[in-house]
Amino acid sequence: MTVQKKERHVLGLSGGRDSAALAIYMRHHHPELDIDYFFTDTGEELPEVYSYLLDLEARLGKPIVRLNPDRGFKFLLKKHNNFLPSPQARWCTIMLKLKPFEAWVKEMLDAGEKVYSYVAIRSDEEYRAGYISKDDNLVVKLPFKEDGIDKAGVMDLLNNAGLGLPKYYEWRSRSGCTFCFFQQKIEWLRLKERHPEAFKEAMGYEKLAVDGGSPFTWSQGESLAELCEPARVEQIKADHEKRIERLRSKVQENPLRDNDVLDINDLYGQSKVCLTCHK
Numbered sequence: 001m002t003v004q005k006k007e008r009h010v011l012g013l014s015g016g017r018d019s020a021a022l023a024i025y026m027r028h029h030h031p032e033l034d035i036d037y038f039f040t041d042t043g044e045e046l047p048e049v050y051s052y053l054l055d056l057e058a059r060l061g062k063p064i065v066r067l068n069p070d071r072g073f074k075f076l077l078k079k080h081n082n083f084l085p086s087p088q089a090r091w092c093t094i095m096l097k098l099k100p101f102e103a104w105v106k107e108m109l110d111a112g113e114k115v116y117s118y119v120a121i122r123s124d125e126e127y128r129a130g131y132i133s134k135d136d137n138l139v140v141k142l143p144f145k146e147d148g149i150d151k152a153g154v155m156d157l158l159n160n161a162g163l164g165l166p167k168y169y170e171w172r173s174r175s176g177c178t179f180c181f182f183q184q185k186i187e188w189l190r191l192k193e194r195h196p197e198a199f200k201e202a203m204g205y206e207k208l209a210v211d212g213g214s215p216f217t218w219s220q221g222e223s224l225a226e227l228c229e230p231a232r233v234e235q236i237k238a239d240h241e242k243r244i245e246r247l248r249s250k251v252q253e254n255p256l257r258d259n260d261v262l263d264i265n266d267l268y269g270q271s272k273v274c275l276t277c278h279k
């Protein structure tokens with residue numbers, strides 16, 4: 001006689017728009033599933049992320065499990081000779097996000113459970129990366145892809161639930177670490193305006209890296225100090241405005257969909273996103 005494995009359902013929240021919408025979607029469309037929602041805290045997140053998670057928790061009527069890495073960013077940076085993480089050397093995602101998740105899920109798998117992990121890849125996105133399961137008992141599910149939920153659909157879900165967008169959408173459209181290197185230059189400038197202490201801290205990490213011989217800065221081709229020079233600030237802002245104008249002139253208005261938001265990915269390209277941290 002085959003013994004049926006116990007099933008577990010887990011859904012990772014990044015503090016971002018799409019994963020929050022997926023949690024709401026699953027709660028409404030699959031109330032029969034007892035889903036464990038989790039958030040992997042790097043310890044370097046925006047305060048807006050924490051308050052959004054609290055709002056979401058209230059709407060889900062269930063606590064969100066907080067997973068923490070063994071070692072924080074500062075320890076790991078030291079271990080990497082103060083070289084900053086970058087799109088080519090993304091040790092931060094592995095150590096701060098993926099490892100704590102793997103350790104948490106391993107306990108379930110070791111207990112003989114089959115785990116379904118729900119990931120918020122929308123129907124209008126390509127699924128190029130993300131968490132690839134190495135264990136047959138860890139199954140990755142993409143409900144938005146399967147059910148044709150695109151960005152406007154995500155906005156509908158968030159608005160209808162009364163949750164809306166995370167507060168940081170006023171100035172940045174990504175969750176994740178305050179100093180994430182996937183940030184665009186305009187987002188760095190806004191981080192400086194909104195969270196000067198976090199910006200100062202990022203400058204400190206960068207100085208350590210450069211003084212220690214690292215060729216890489218947080219933002220490609222220039223240090224944060226250079227990025228803050230008044231003439232450079234004007235240039236970055238002007239470039240950003242031009243991108244918005246260019247995109248607006250191309251986008252066809254859809255009277256049935258008045259909730260499409262232009263975000264950084266639309267303006268600068270989808271490739272500059274980390275599916276683990278920014279969903």
Ligand code: SF4
Pocket residue numbers: 042085090092093096097175176177179180181182274277
């Ligand atoms: S948000 Fe950015 S800096 Fe933080 S772990 Fe993810 S990729 Fe790394």
